[in-house]
Amino acid sequence: MRRPIRTTGAVAAAAVTALLCTAAPAAAVPPADTECTAPAGPYQRQLEKHLGRPVDGRQSPEDCRAIRSFQTANDRPHADGFADLATYRTVLVVEATPDPNAAGRCPVESSRMTCVDMDRQLLWVQTGKRVVFGPVPIRTGRDAQETRPGRHAVYWRDRDHVSTIYDNAPMPYSQFFDGGQALHGHPGDLYDGGGSAGCVNLTVDDAAKLWDLLALEDPVYVWGVKPGTAD
Known part of the structure; x- marks a missing residue:
């Protein structure tokens, strides 16, 4: 039985606002x-x-x-x-940006498709050949915890998810697509460390926009190899 979608938007909005309010100002x-x-x-x-x-x-x-x-x-x-x-x-x-799918690696279909390019560490969403979101930078799984390639589908969404495995790490705007791996926001520096534990990390702002765009059953297509991981 599919888990219910949790809709605690007010809590998420407050968390994101707190993050923005405590962020250090950009250097001049x-x-x-x-x-x-x-x-x-x-x-x-x-x-x-x-x-x-x-x-x-x-x-x-x-x-x-x-x-x-x-x-x-x-x-x-x-x-x-x-x-x-x-x-x-x-x-x-x-x-x-002019044509993220120029190499034709992501399937072109009439329905919405989320494309995860691990070679370039990019994500975008396309409907047919029209890009409707992105490309945006991402962070996929580190060596021995790689993001699984192939065709998947969003099967559970949790706006305010907190990891029960990795020290209660916040995973805002989580959209799970394969066996616990999810598209989700990563508070802080997207480029810290050698990679995620298998999820596809986005900035919190990009993850929020992707949340508003996708729905249950939407396909997610993953290919390539994250630089620095084994083939």
């Missing part, structure tokens, strides 16, 4: 012509390629300012010119 962005002193980051070459800079993996003042301008334009909280993981994931979102 320096003018574009000020000195930029960040060292080369782990995703230096990827940022250089995206920004049309010489791809040598070495940070120059011009590289630093170009990366900082990209971070500022895309509302990154730390616009400092450092090519970190979060900035690289933003590049993947920007590059995928």
